[in-house]
Amino acid sequence: MSSTDGAGEQLAFIRETVRKAKPRAARGVELADRLPVARVLVDKGVLSLDQFFDYAVPAAMADEARPGVRVRVRFGGRVGASGRREGGALHDGFVVERRETSDYAGPLAPLARVLSSEQVLTPELLRLCRAVADRYAGSLADVLQLAIPPRHAGAEGEPSPRPLPPPSVPEPGGWARYPHGPAFLSSLAAGHAPRAVWTALPGPGWPEEIARAVAATLASGRGALVVLPDGRSVARVDEALTALLGSGRHAVLAADAGPQERYRRWLAVSRGSVQAAIGTRAAMFAPVRRLGLVVVWSDGDSSHSDLNAPYPHVREVALLRAAEEGAGALIGGVATTVEAAQLVRSGWARPLAAERETVRALAPRVRTVTDLDQARDAAAQAARLPSVAWETAREALTRGPVLIQVPRRGYVPSLACGRCRTPARCRACGGPLQAGGADAPLECAWCGTAETDWHCVECGSFKLRAQVVGARRTAEELGRAFPRVPVRTSGRESVLASVPDAPALVISTPGAEPVAEGAGYAAALLLDGWALLGRPDLRAGEEALRRWLTAAALVRPVGEGGAVVVVAEPTARAVQALVRWDPAGHAGVELDEREQLRFPPVSRMASVTGSAAAVADLLGLLRLPEGADVLGPVPVPAVGGKGEETERALIRVAPGQGAALAAALKAGQIARMALRTGDPVRIRIDPVDIG
Structure with a gap:
């Protein structure tokens, strides 16, 4: 053996000895005898710090600092000559692992405190959050903030109820209307993991059908998760589950329950006291044990896209969970998204739909009319209704309530010159002027500045006309046209859950339509369709159809x-x-066009938004996958019309390169942070809106 070889072996021996040496902590801190190192995820949502950090476990915390618990640690600062960590602020974190050794050769800072003995970060939840962070080019800490609710000591101190035994297998019920519905339930009850894209029939039956799918899953000894777009949908499924299974088998995870009560219910799910969880967007991470089924209702609703970084979508998280945990999946709604159609075409899921004869029998009769069809009746003209719509509403009011969907809220949200049609703009910021009421002064929709002396900058006219009429103005006009009929409104300010089964006009914005008690609405008028179809967005047609079908599904069948x-x-x-x-046919045609244009979901796409300099800076740092396309940048208006104008670039890659795209974007952001260059840039993987 040469001396060089001997030196190399000796160096390797020294390194291995150092690596296996018992970790050192600050002076005066006695370490735990066993597993003295805690690997901690520090709650700092910074991409450059998206990793685990090692801390010493004091002997006094040896039993409490288990994987999954919350801790407080000192982060930052430096280790002084005394061996103590100096400076640095205290941060929350989670213990993800206990180890004998550390890869860090220097002295380790000790855990400052174990906040709770509750193991809230399970291995399954950690793997899911890591997968979501990687898919959306985000940090694990940011995803955990979405996944684990804030702690409430009082709720943790209360015992959760004992879990109930599995229920019996339910009867098919409404699923008998679908050729493959009973087989889907039987597969769930047998412990299998079927995956389906469900085109639900119109009418009030879908909550009860979701409840039966959940009951079949619970009967197999597994858990179920249902995510819905809004609280009203959650309430309907909650009622259906309680009616079918009784109380104690599911938990409702909704924000309106309050932080402490929601955390108490979340703990019941985490501890296995209840086998099923239902809720809105945040429930997509609910730690259901032995997950057997995940249900997403109305996956095209924009409420399913989280507003916080890294902006995950409920549908995609559900698909990740189904694949990771071997669970079944049910992606359903009265409409079908292009993404759901892609799941069927790829073979990942199977279609679950009724026969055409059943659909025609349960759907209402749909008629079309344009704005050019002017009504001859004076009352119809006053209500801005074409004659067909006017006559339909008048006849239907003799039998029950009539739903009227208006695309925009407010009174008159968009105005223009009455002579030359030039949009009316604010002189302070250039935003659109709007009228808040019949006698209210004009004001800017962006900055709120009142306009008392408007005139057209193009022709000098003082006359104004409404470009778009909102829900409140529509209610006012229809109230005059139908003087003896009650008028109810449902929108952002006040959303109605239901209306009585009695003649009334119900004016609603899309997504706020209340359910009509009894048999449903006698008729529905879907006004100003051009406002939905004319949106400059790739999904305009799909979104318009979804909103129309959601409203029309509340109407009585054609036979009634x-x-x-x-x-x-x-x-x-x-x-x-x-x-x-x-809806499935429409989604299929849209998917064909996306394939030709190479737009999502056929490809993977990311949007990069920020100032022109910041976007250019990030694009210059990216190492994109081979064949990636950069579309833009192009100017986009600032949110609310305030602030500097921003730019957006779209980056498109082929299927199978989504992970590489996310990794490249994350690395680019980290490089910008390290260089401390420019303004922030917002990155969204698979953006919902593609203008």
Whole structure:
């Protein structure tokens, strides 16, 4: 053996000895005898710090500092000559692992405190959050803030109820209306993991059908998770589950329960006291044990896209959970998204739909009319309704309530010159002027500045006309046209859950439609369809159809006189799909076009938004996968019209390169932070809106 070889072996021996040496802590701190190192995820959502850090476990905390518990640690600062860590602030964190050794050769800072003995970060939840962070180019700490609710000591101190035994297998119920519905339930009850894209029939039956799917899963001894777009949907499924299974088998994870009560329910799920969880967006991370089924209702609703970094979408998290935990999946709604159609086409899921004869029997009759069809009746003209819509509403009011969907809230949210049609703009910031009421002064929708002396900058006219009429103005006009009929409104300010089964006009913005008690609405009028179809967005047609179907599904079947009138161009693809009640067919055609254009979901895409300099800076640092396309940058208006104008670039990659795209974007952001260059840039993987 040469002396060089001997020196190399000796160096390797020394390194291995150092690596296996018992870790050192600050002076005066006695370490735990066993597993004295705690690997901690520090709650700092900074991409450059998206890693675990080692801390010494004091002997006094040896039993409490278990994997999954919350701790407080000192982060930052430096180790002084005395061996103590100087400076640095205290931060919350989670213990993810206990180890004998540390990869760090220097002295380790000790854990400052174990906040709770509750193991809230399970290995399954940690793997899911890591997968979500990697998919969306975000940090694990940011995802955990979405996944684990804030701690409430009082709730942790209360015992959770004992879990109930599995229920019996439910009867098919409403699933018998679908050719493969009973087989889907049987597969869940047998412990299998079927995956389906469910095109739900119109009418009030879908909450009860979700409840039966959950009951079949619980009967197999596994858990279930249901995520819905809003609190009203959650309440309907909660009622259906309670009616079918009784209380004590599911927990409702909704924000309106209050922080402490929601955490108490979350703990019941985490501890295995209840086998099923239902809720809105945040429930997508609920730690259901032995997950057997995940349900996403109305996956095209924008509420399913989280507003906080890294902006995960409920549907994608559900698919990750189904794949990771071997669970079944049910992606359902009265409409079908292009992403759901892609799941069927790829073979990942199977379609679950009723026969055409059943659909035609349960759907209302749909008629089309354009704004050019002017009514001859003076009252109809005053209500801005075409004659067909006017006559439909008048006849339907003799039998029950009538739903009227208006795309915009407010009174008159958009105004223009009455002579030359030039949009009315604020002189202070250039934002659109709006009217808040019949006698209210004009004001800017962006900055709120009142305008008392407007005149057109193009022609000098002082006359104004409404470009878009909002829900409150529509309610006012219809109230005059139908003087003896009650008028109710449902929108952002006040959303109604339900209305009585009595003649009334119900004016609603999309997504706020209340359920009509009893048989449902006698008719529905879908006004100003051009406002939905004319949006400059790739998903405009899909979104318009989803909103129309959601409203029309609340109307009585054609056999009971149910009628829908949509005021839009009859030849538009979305309008024809509504008339035929064929959401799956519409999604298939949209998917074909996306394939030709190489747009999502056929490809993977990310949006990069920020100042022009910041976007250019990030794009210059990226090492994108081979074949990636950069579309733009192009200017986009600032949110609310305030602040500097921003730019957005779209980055598109081929299927299978999504992980590489996310990794490149994350590395680019870290490089910008290290260089401390420029303004912040917002990154969104698979953006919901593609203008």
